[in-house]
């Protein structure tokens with residue numbers, strides 16, 4: 001037995017649906033209650049649904065009792081501030097796990113490549129139930145920013161760059177495909193990320209919005225691309241050397257980091 005999956009997501013790992021009219025809604029994300037992730041102040045999250053309804057963003061498996069990334073409990077303080085966002089997260093009718101708004105500071109292409117990672121959405125998820133994927137609703141208008149998706153982290157030819165204008169709606173199999181956001185500019189970016197269970201409800205929601213699983217790649221300057229690859233490679237080498245110096249195994253999960261780093265990276269670089 002395996003998981004219930006959506007066939008149209010299996011080849012490229014992503015589906016883009018019709019853009020939402022974001023400009024018609026209030027900027028609810030500006031008023032939410034955010035929390036820093038660990039000691040870093042670089043990335044903040046505002047949870048709308050967490051493991052047990054508290055204002056925190058830890059993985060559901062890190063709680064007592066642990067649970068898979070389903071049956072998120074709505075955070076009443078933030079739901080009261082953001083009823084429209086909450087309604088949008090529930091709109092597909094699929095089971096919702098983690099749901100939060102991310103605040104992401106600008107970065108470079110090379111930093112984004114360094115941040116490429118896969119999520120751990122399906123830990124403790126019972127076989128035979130729906131595979132957990134994630135929805136990304138871009139809230140701010142970041143038309144020059146892109147969601148980078150790669151099937152092979154180290155192969156640029158597998159890269160897809162999906163632009164992130166306000167109202168962009170993407171569903172990604174973030175456990176199978178590497179992803180990170182390249183966000184140039186000088187303003188923070190806001191995006192709502194929701195864990196959904198694959199199944200007929202999510203498929204029907206996508207079907208009603210002209211889903212496409214292949215889009216033209218957002219252009220990139222070859223010089224920027226080359227510079228970014230070098231920066232990411234240099235940063236990975238430095239990190240591996242530092243881990244070795246600390247007596248840690250530099251290879252974990254995708255082959256490039258420790259468990260602790262892997263879990264931190266997932267959140268820090270959350271797209």
Ligand SMILES: [Fe+2]
Nearest residue numbers: 119174270271
């Ligand atoms: Fe992620």
